[in-house]
Amino acid sequence: MAGKETMQRSRMLENGYDGLLELCDRLEAIADALPNAIDVTHYDEIANTLVPTLGSLHELEEQVLFPQLRARTDRRNVSALIERLREEHRQDERAAADVAEVLGELLHGRCSLSWDAIGYMLRALFESLRRHVATERLLLAESRRGACHA
Secondary structure, X not given: OHHHHHHHHHHHHHHHHHHHHHHHHHHHHHHHHOOOOOOHHHXXXXXXXXXXXXXXXHHHHHHHHHHHHXXXXXXXXXXXHHHHHHHHHHXXXXXXXXXXXXXXXXHOOOOOOOHHHHHHHHHHHHHHHHHHHHHHHHHHHHHHHXXXXX
């Protein structure tokens, strides 16, 4: 049962990564279109879903990936890796909250940032999230390979 549940949670995590990468694509499209195309519906949707989506995904990562990492033999390096990933989660969540706030301000015409600053902010977030997903997918794949050879 535990193996089946782990596989199910791993699939949920992969689906979550796919959803997050889709959000990154949407953020990139916004950054590319600024200041010409402000789509109120998309901005509002992203502003309202970005932070909760990221938070839920980070929780799932900690439930699925972190135990797999802890099962490794070199615990000292794993502890440092897990702490680094947790810090990345905190930084990404702060950046996502800032982006959500800016998108909300744009919707209400209250944003004091320049278009360039907004574009850079969006790019910094989606590039960081894409790197994070790529790294964690590699760690998951490595953990699966290690479990198959154990």
